[in-house]
Amino acid sequence: MNVTINDYLALSFLIFTIGFVGVLVRRNFLTVLMSIELMLNAVNLTIVAFGAFIPELRDRGAVIALMVIAVAAAEATVGLAIVIAIYRNRKTPLVDEYDAMRR
């Protein structure tokens, strides 16, 4: 079996979709953040696959992927700080109970 770029792309689409569904269906803020990380990782998989197969992108794929990893790290840090800040006030990590602006 010869693995082509299409296989890598199909895999990353699948992981992205799983993360997308996870963001929509989970009630726990922490699991929602984990699903976002999953989506960012799937995007990275796409970028590195393009970098590995398209001659013009050869080593730039890895550079772009490193930028995405930096963004993912920053997103996780700030997201988890927000979780802690909200949890301190509301004592719940469930996103559908974060309705302070509605009341």
Added chain:
Amino acid sequence: VNEALLTGLSGGIFAIFALLAVVCAISVVLARNPIHSALFLLAAFLMVAGIFFLENAEFVGAVQILVYAGGIMVLFLFVIMLVNVQRLPQTEPYQKQIVGAVVLGFMLNVLFDAQLVLDPIGGGAPFSPDAFRTAAGRVLGNSQAVAWGLYREYLLPFEIASLFLLVAIVGAVVLGRRSVEKMD
């Protein structure tokens, strides 16, 4: 070394890593306990790192293990321990619109794959490590080629990324301070 054997071997390794990555990703979404989700996420990250190694992007694979598995996952586990999740396994873990969300996700995936089937991007194998060359033609490994790109061609984006991380650290410290005013 037999070329056909090598191709078959890398195909098999890709299949194993891809299958495990998808199974772990699904488990992240399905697991009721956030700690189980976090551990499945860790496994999924490691599988994706293996796929990066298969694509001859060993530097990104190493960074994936160090930053994701080493840094972000520790952060997640730390916050899970901090936030009391004892009573969570008893509560309903999914939103009510779960059927709609799964259908939407399925349609999204069909859309992506239709694009791939209708307009496939050519075949071929990943570059071998000696395909990474400088302008002068000297052969570099992937890590050296990445450093070359990061510190010469893309120095400004690299500096912006470091500034961005600094802003994120400061933001996290400000958000996590104890003296945040009460919301109610």
